Amino acid sequence: MSNLEGGIVEDLDYSYFQRRIYTLTGIDLKNYKSEQMHRRLSALMARCNAKNFVEFCKLLEKDQKMMQTFKDYFTINVSEFFRDENKFRQLQEDILPLLLKRGQRLDIWSAGCSYGAEPYSVAIILDQITPLTRHTILGTDIDTTILDKAAKADSYTTTDIRSVPAETRTKYFTQTGDKFKLTDRIRSRVVFKQHNLLRDPIQGLYDMILCRNVVIYFTDEAKDTLYHHFWEHLKPGGVLFVGGTEVLNTFKNSGFQTITTSFYRKVA
Numbered sequence: 001m002s003n004l005e006g007g008i009v010e011d012l013d014y015s016y017f018q019r020r021i022y023t024l025t026g027i028d029l030k031n032y033k034s035e036q037m038h039r040r041l042s043a044l045m046a047r048c049n050a051k052n053f054v055e056f057c058k059l060l061e062k063d064q065k066m067m068q069t070f071k072d073y074f075t076i077n078v079s080e081f082f083r084d085e086n087k088f089r090q091l092q093e094d095i096l097p098l099l100l101k102r103g104q105r106l107d108i109w110s111a112g113c114s115y116g117a118e119p120y121s122v123a124i125i126l127d128q129i130t131p132l133t134r135h136t137i138l139g140t141d142i143d144t145t146i147l148d149k150a151a152k153a154d155s156y157t158t159t160d161i162r163s164v165p166a167e168t169r170t171k172y173f174t175q176t177g178d179k180f181k182l183t184d185r186i187r188s189r190v191v192f193k194q195h196n197l198l199r200d201p202i203q204g205l206y207d208m209i210l211c212r213n214v215v216i217y218f219t220d221e222a223k224d225t226l227y228h229h230f231w232e233h234l235k236p237g238g239v240l241f242v243g244g245t246e247v248l249n250t251f252k253n254s255g256f257q258t259i260t261t262s263f264y265r266k267v268a
């Protein structure tokens with residue numbers, strides 16, 4: 001087979017793989033950077049001796065454990081409370097007070113929230129600065145297993161809470177063995193729901209949307225579409241909080257204004 005024929009066969013194989021994976025899992029591989037995706041999938045294929053995408057797909061359909069490993073490639077769940085401490089300080093000192101000037105009860109969405117450390121960090125800060133107010137905080141993720149862990153909030157590790165200031169740690173966590181449980185007061189402040197950012201419609205209007213360390217493998221087109229949806233679902237003057245290395249520079253005429261690195265305001 002010539003190189004050209006080989007390439008065409010591989011493309012057809014990959015198209016078949018994309019379609020099957022979408023049907024089986026709801027994951028649309030077209031939204032992920034194809035070079036990185038091919039590199040990562042080749043490594044996984046080599047591990048299970050699959051010679052091409054069709055063979056790999058059949059294997060995933062047969063082997064639930066391998067399917068879970070495959071899904072785990074899209075759901076890198078690394079997180080921690082007050083991840084990127086400086087940003088959380090800015091959130092506490094500048095951004096939330098700014099939002100609270102516009103309305104007393106805030107609607108907040110943490111998109112791609114993993115095991116809950118991110119929305120719970122916001123809940124802790126809000127409890128400290130507005131103890132009598134019940135804000136609405138939604139945490140969503142594509143991964144239902146991780147959302148179960150988020151809702152339980154009872155098995156955080158020392159690493160998960162290493163950036164939590166000592167006083168806050170004492171007030172909001174109890175330790176059993178080497179695990180930390182969040183107090184029910186904060187646990188009850190966040191509602192969790194499964195949601196695929198690349199497929200499912202978005203509901204509601206928010207004062208702040210956090211989407212941090214989630215879009216790393218998304219194509220620029222997928223990111224632009226997502227940021228546009230976020231823009232549509234922010235209230236005027238609402239804030240989008242993104243990860244430290246994420247910028248909105250591909251989102252032309254965005255309607256967002258930079259407040260400072262990682263924080264963008266929807267122009268009213």
Ligand SMILES: C[S@@+](CC[C@H](N)C(=O)[O-])C[C@H]1O[C@@H](n2cnc3c(N)ncnc32)[C@H](O)[C@@H]1O
Nearest residue numbers: 075076077079112114141142143196197212213
């Ligand atoms: C690295 S964690 C980031 C957690 C948290 N935002 C933080 O910065 O600490 C990325 C999370 O995004 C979720 N995720 C990946 N693709 C997603 C998608 N299409 N829709 C919703 N969540 C997704 C993963 O399941 C994972 O829990």
